[in-house]
Amino acid sequence: MKKTVLTIAALTLLATTAQARTWDEIKQSGTIKIATEGAFPPFNILEGKKLTGFEVELAENLAKELGLKVQWVTQPFDNLLIGLQQNRYDFVIASHGITPQRAKAVDFSNPHYCTGGAIVAKPGGPLTAADLAGKSVAVQVGTTYLENVRKVSGVGDVKTFPKDTDAQAALMAGRVDAWVGDKFTGLDLVKAQKGKVKAGALLFNERIAMAVKKGNSSLLKELNSALDKSLNNGSYAKISSKYFGEDVRCRN
Template sequence: MRIAILGMLFAFSTTLVAPVQARPLEDIEKSGKLIIGTDGTFPPFQYFEDGKLVGFEVDLGNEIAKRMHLTPEWKPIAFDTLLAGLTQDRWDIVIAALGATPERAKVVNFTDPNFCTGAVIVATQPTIKHKNDLSGKTVSVQTGSTYFAAVEKIPGIKKIRNMSSDNDARNAMLSGRSDAWVSDKFVARIAQHKTEDRDKKLLIGDMLFEEKSSTAVNKNNPALLEKYNRALAELRDDGTYDAISKKWFGEDISCSAPSPDTQPLQTVK
C-alpha cells in the first residue's frame, strides 16, 4: 500500500547516520516483547477506536506475535518516520500497510505479503473517475505514500495536496479543498460506506496500481524475518488468517485469493 520514494529516508540511510545494529532475535525473545511501529490512522488496517488501537493489521500482528511466543508492544507514530525509526532500531518491525516497493527494499527487508491491495481514485463528482479526469484538478494524498508517487506521474494535475495523514487527505476532498483523493481500495470502500448517508457521496473510480503490503524488518535481522514468515504461514495454513480477514472485510484479502474487486465488501468495522 503506502510508502513512496522518500528522499529524506534515503539520505538518512546512505549518508547522514551510520547503520544501527538491530535488536537480534535472541534479545527480542529474552525480553518477551515484539516492538511494532505503526501509523494508527489508517482504518480499517490500524486505527484508534475509543482510545484502543484496532484493525486488521493489529489483529494480524497480535496473532503473529503470539505464534512467536512474544507480547506485542505497538508504537504509533507519524507514518513518514516509521522506516527511519526501524533503521534506528526504535522498534523491531513496522506493520503499517507498507507497499513492498523495490525502493523500500534498498533500506529494509520485507516479509512475505500480509495482503494484496491497490490504489484507487475517489471523488464526489461523477465526472472524476479515470486517470485522465484528474487533469486540471487538485488531488489530495498522504505524505510519503505510494499514492503520492503515483499521482506525481500523472500529467496535467493542477495541484497535489500532500497531507500528513490519509484521513486528512480524505477530508480535504470532502471539504472541497481538493477534487479527488487517492488511497487504498479497501480504505476507500470503508470510507464510502461511512459517508453514504451524507450529502456528498464518495464515488470510487479506477485503480491506479496494484501492490503487495508487507511487514518491514531491519536488514540486520534475518532471523526475525524468517520467524515472522513462519508464523504468517501457520496463520494461513490453519485458517486463522482467513478468519481475521473475513472479520474486517468479509473476504480473503491475501495475495493468493481471487481479486477482491469482483467481490462485495460484506463486513465493515
Template sequence: MTESWAGTDAGRTEGPDAGASRTERRRSALGLRVGALIAVAGLLSGCAGFGGGSASDGSTGGGSTSAETSEYGLVRDGEFTFALSGQLAPFSFYENGKLTGFDVAIGTEVANRLKLKPNPSTGPFNTLLAGLQAGRYDAIVGSMTNTPERAKVADFSSDYYRSGAFLWVKSGSGVRSIDDLKDAVLGVPLGSTFEAEMKKKANVKEVKTYESDVDALIDVPTGRVDGAIVDKLVGAYTAKKSSLQVDMAGPALVDNSAAIPVRKQHEKLLAAINKALTDMKADGTYTKISQQWFGIDITGS
C-alpha cells in the same frame, strides 16, 4: 515537533517516537525499583520463611527460551515491538481510546506465534521507516508496500494482504478515470508511494499531501481537491463509516500489497515472521482475522 503535532491521537496510549523513549526510560527506572523490591522480598522470604512464591516469573508472555528470542535482536527483550500509524482505519486506528484494527490483529498474532509479547507503537506513517532504521521498532506492521526504495533500507517479509490505490472523486462528478481530470489537484497521504507517481502525470496540476488516507479522502467532498489517491479497502471503510459522498473511479493505479519490513541484518526475525504468516494462512487464522475486519479474505483481493 512533527510528532507532537501529527501524533495527536497517537499520544493516547503509545506515545510517538519521542514519547516512547521517555516511557522506556521511565519503565527501566521502574524496572530497577521493582528489581530492588524483588531482591528485598527475596531476602525477607529467605529470613522469615515466606516460602513458596517465586518472584522471578517476569511479566513477558513467556514460554520461549531466551536463547531463541535473543537471536532475533529485539529492541526490547521478550517483546515484538511493531509500528503502525494508528490513523488508517480499518488497519490501525483508535476505538474508544484503544488501538485496534486489522494490522494490529496481524501484528499481535505474529507476536504470539513468535512467543513474544505484542507491543504496538504508533507514529505518523512517514516517520515509521526512519524509526525502524533508528532501532525504535522491530518491524512495521502498518500496511507498508514493498518498493525498491524502501527495500534499500529495510528487509521485507512476504505480502500479508493485497489491495490497490484508486482514484476517489466526489459522487456525481462524472469522472470515470484519472484521464478524465484536467489541471487536477490531487490529495495523497504523506510519504505514500502515490506522491511521486502522481506528480509525473501531465493532467495533474498540484499534489497536496495529507497526514493520512482518511484526511485526504474527507477533503474530496469539500472540493478542495478534485480527487484523492486512497487505498481501496481504507477508502471503502471510511466512506461507509462517515457516509462521505465519494466514488471510486477507474482501474487500480498502483498495486498496493502490504508486507512487514524489519531492520537489515535481522534475518532470523524475518524468517520467523515469514513462517508465522505462512502458518496463519495455512491454519485459517488469517482468514478469520480478515473476515472479522472486512467480511472477505483479503489475502489476494
C-alpha cells in the same frame, strides 16, 4: 501504501551501526516491539487509547504464534522506517508497499495483503486516470499514492496531507476534486458516506509487507514462518473477513 525518494535517501544516511535485536534476543525478552501509524483505518487506528485494525490484530496473532507479548509504538508514517533504523522497535506493520527504493533501506517480509491505489470522488467527479487531467487531488504525504498521482499525465494540483484521514476530509469538504489512497480504505469511505462519494479506477496495484531492519534475517525468518501459519490455519482469513468481508491475501 507508502515513501518518497528523499525519505529513503535519509534512511540510508540515518542507518545506525548498532545491530537490531536478533530473534534469540527478542525470544529471551518475551516481548516484541511493533510500530505502526495508528491513523490509517481500517488497517491501524487509535480509537481513544485502544489500537486496533486489521494489521494490529494480524501482528498480535503473529506474536501469539511466536509465543511473545506485544509492546506497541505509534509514530507518524514518515517516521516509522527511520525509527526502525534507530532500533526503537523490532518491526513495522503499517501498510508499506514493497518498492525497489524501500527495499534498499529495509528488509521486507512476505506480503501480508495485496491492494492498489484507488480514486474516489463525489458524483460527477473524476474516476479514472484520464479524468484527473486538470483536477485537484488529495493524498497523504510520503506515500506510494503520492508518487503515482504525480505520474498521471496532466494531473492538476496535488495537495498533500500529513494523515490519510485529512486527505479524505479535504475531499468531503469540496476542497479537492478527488482523493487517492488504498482501495480498501476507499471502499470504507464510500460506505461511510452513503452515496456522497463514488469509488473509481485503480491507478496501480501493490503488495504490502512488514519491514525489519536491513540484515535482521533471524527475525524476518520467524515473521514469515508465523505469517505462513496464519495463512494456512484459518486465523488470517478470520481476521481479514472481520475487516473486509473477504480474504485480502496476495494470490500470486
